[in-house]
Amino acid sequence: MKNKILAIVTALAVIGIAYMSVLGTDIQKVSMKANNTSCIGQDMQGGSWLLLQPEGAVAQIDVTPEKIFEAQFQAASVEKHGDNYLVTVPGKLDPKLTDDLGYPGAKMVERNNTTEVTIVTAPESVITNYLKKNLDADVNVVDVGPVKYEIRTNVTRESLNAILTPVGGNVPVGAETFVEGVTANTVDETKKILGSKLYHLGLKDVKIRVVGGLVPTY
Numbered sequence: 001m002k003n004k005i006l007a008i009v010t011a012l013a014v015i016g017i018a019y020m021s022v023l024g025t026d027i028q029k030v031s032m033k034a035n036n037t038s039c040i041g042q043d044m045q046g047g048s049w050l051l052l053q054p055e056g057a058v059a060q061i062d063v064t065p066e067k068i069f070e071a072q073f074q075a076a077s078v079e080k081h082g083d084n085y086l087v088t089v090p091g092k093l094d095p096k097l098t099d100d101l102g103y104p105g106a107k108m109v110e111r112n113n114t115t116e117v118t119i120v121t122a123p124e125s126v127i128t129n130y131l132k133k134n135l136d137a138d139v140n141v142v143d144v145g146p147v148k149y150e151i152r153t154n155v156t157r158e159s160l161n162a163i164l165t166p167v168g169g170n171v172p173v174g175a176e177t178f179v180e181g182v183t184a185n186t187v188d189e190t191k192k193i194l195g196s197k198l199y200h201l202g203l204k205d206v207k208i209r210v211v212g213g214l215v216p217t218y
Contacts, residue, residue, distance in 0.1 A: 052187075052194075060176075062169055067168045071166055073089050076090055128149065131163070139152070152182060179215045181214050
């Protein structure tokens with residue numbers, strides 16, 4: 001039993017599913033952890049099964065990309081020209097910084113003891129990159145009217161506001177602006193990936209079920 005649970009936890013860790021808790025009932029339980037994923041396994045007559053409970057949230061974010069760039073680059077100014085953002089930074093800039101922040105196509109030009117960084121990106125991508133960097137989690141846009149972000153990690157409204165405050169942002173007030181859980185599309189994708197991984201680990205008999213933690217599909 002313990003080896004089977006370890007294999008399941010390993011499967012979750014390998015494919016990076018840190019936003020799913022694995023639950024069981026009370027016949028025989030073994031509790032383990034891997035990659036921030038808690039796991040309780042279950043063996044029953046008629047086969048083994050795995051209960052997944054999604055951990056995450058879908059949130060509306062109120063923040064401007066300019067404020068994010070100012071904080072990330074310690075910029076003197078940020079200007080938007082069409083799809084381009086021109087970020088002006090005093091002195092020289094580490095050439096690896098743009099890649100680390102998720103903007104591999106950015107161009108740098110040094111002049112008059114300043115560095116001008118041109119970044120071609122959408123506002124949603126700036127916000128997504130900022131959340132990914134600060135939460136160390138997958139973040140995706142799941143709605144556009146208004147824009148909402150699916151955050152694939154255990155996060156609260158309060159902890160999200162704490163991350164957004166330094167860049168002048170917040171989660172707007174209202175029940176619909178922050179909903180715990182992940183979308184059905186994410187759950188379906190996860191079940192397929194996990195099912196394939198378990199199959200290759202010789203655990204094809206394990207049935208995958210999902211309880212709670214779902215938000216409406218956008």
